[in-house]
Amino acid sequence: MALIAVKDLRKRFNLEAGFFAPFGRFVYAVNGVSFTIAENESYGLVGESGCGKTTTARLLVRMYESDGGKILYRDDTDVGALKVRELALYREKVKYVFQDPARSLNPRMSVYKVLSSGMRRSSRWKGHKEAREAAAAILSEVGLSASDLERRPAEFSGGQRQRISIARGLLMEPELLICDEVVSALDVSIQGQILKLLLDLRSRHRLSFLFIAHDLKVASYFCDRIGVMYRGEIMEEAPAAELHKKALHPYTKLLFSSVPGLSGSGGPPQKPLPALDGEVESSLAEEPGCAFAGRCPLAAELCRGARPETVEAAPGHLVRCFKV
Numbered sequence: 317m318a319l320i321a322v323k324d325l326r327k328r329f330n331l332e333a334g335f336f337a338p339f340g341r342f343v344y345a346v347n348g349v350s351f352t353i354a355e356n357e358s359y360g361l362v363g364e365s366g367c368g369k370t371t372t373a374r375l376l377v378r379m380y381e382s383d384g385g386k387i388l389y390r391d392d393t394d395v396g397a398l399k400v401r402e403l404a405l406y407r408e409k410v411k412y413v414f415q416d417p418a419r420s421l422n423p424r425m426s427v428y429k430v431l432s433s434g435m436r437r438s439s440r441w442k443g444h445k446e447a448r449e450a451a452a453a454i455l456s457e458v459g460l461s462a463s464d465l466e467r468r469p470a471e472f473s474g475g476q477r478q479r480i481s482i483a484r485g486l487l488m489e490p491e492l493l494i495c496d497e498v499v500s501a502l503d504v505s506i507q508g509q510i511l512k513l514l515l516d517l518r519s520r521h522r523l524s525f526l527f528i529a530h531d532l533k534v535a536s537y538f539c540d541r542i543g544v545m546y547r548g549e550i551m552e553e554a555p556a557a558e559l560h561k562k563a564l565h566p567y568t569k570l571l572f573s574s575v576p577g578l579s580g581s582g583g584p585p586q587k588p589l590p591a592l593d594g595e596v597e598s599s600l601a602e603e604p605g606c607a608f609a610g611r612c613p614l615a616a617e618l619c620r621g622a623r624p625e626t627v628e629a630a631p632g633h634l635v636r637c638f639k640v
């Protein structure tokens with residue numbers, strides 16, 4: 317049974333809000349995304365900045381309301397239909413750990429306050445004594461100590477702040493942790509420590525993860541399966557090891573080719589694709605063709621006129637490309 321199943325999820329944003337803004341100009345941030353995450357599984361969403369990863373994650377906890385599609389939790393809970401109270405309970409099970417702890421941790425609060433503030437509004441609140449004990453226990457699990465409860469987030473290093481952020485996510489004993497670029501801002505050595513901590517927590521608590529990263533190498537290390545996203549669509553999905561050995565989609569190959577020490581299929585080196593500085597240009601209209609056609613060296617007439625369907629190239633290996 318899938319812990320969470322996402323089917324044909326869609327979200328578009330109004331490009332220019334305002335009275336005189338041209339009507340009906342949209343950014344198609346998430347454009348028909350489907351995936352599942354099993355119990356105790358880590359599913360990775362990978363892609364360059366601007367391709368819709370954070371929007372997908374926020375849709376999962378209904379920080380944004382979707383424009384289409386369905387999110388099912390444990391087969392029978394339709395997340396889109398949850399009322400306020402049920403939604404609050406669901407959000408105790410599915411926790412979002414933010415990308416940037418420097419901004420998401422209030423610097424004026426003590427670590428105890430940061431950790432307990434979510435709990436106070438939850439079904440688990442039993443008073444300060446219990447909360448303090450739980451917070452102290454979770455802090456030591458993430459490699460900090462009970463004496464850190466009275467300190468302020470600003471007194472900690474970037475890596476330690478990320479540990480506080482993870483502790484806050486864990487305090488409600490969630491089943492699914494959404495980690496949105498949680499190691500992206502850290503030095504490589506600190507990244508390794510945080511990833512090891514997450515692996516450790518995963519096995520100890522039987523957690524599932526939606527692990528978001530722009531770095532395919534980081535995701536390959538941490539995840540069981542990976543979905544590669546481009547301009548709001550999942551272009552390829554496969555077990556992490558298979559993706560590493562046998563990437564099929566031109567975009568996945570581009571991502572691998574830009575990661576030192578990792579290559580795609582192991583075949584002859586491909587002509588490098590033009591890499592991108594900054595954000596992926598997002599889809600502004602419901603374009604008829606393949607979302608990657610503008611950057612793809614294999615793009616043909618067909619690719620601009622019609623959208624490739626997702627096909628299963630091998631068991632569990634999905635790809636959306638006419639040329640595969």
Ligand SMILES: Nc1ncnc2c1ncn2[C@@H]1O[C@H](COP(=O)(O)OP(=O)(O)O)[C@@H](O)[C@H]1O
Nearest residue numbers: 329343345364365366367368369370371372598
């Ligand atoms: N609140 C928003 N309002 C308008 N556009 C947004 C909003 N959030 C994201 N977008 C746009 O949607 C696209 C996907 O963004 P995002 O989900 O943040 O991508 P990623 O996390 O992969 O970098 C981008 O073009 C971004 O500019």
Ligand code: SF4
Nearest residue numbers: 606609612619637638
């Ligand atoms: S469908 Fe065409 S444009 Fe799209 S990735 Fe495949 S070859 Fe490239």
Ligand SMILES: [Mg+2]
Nearest residue numbers: 369370371497
């Ligand atoms: Mg993001």
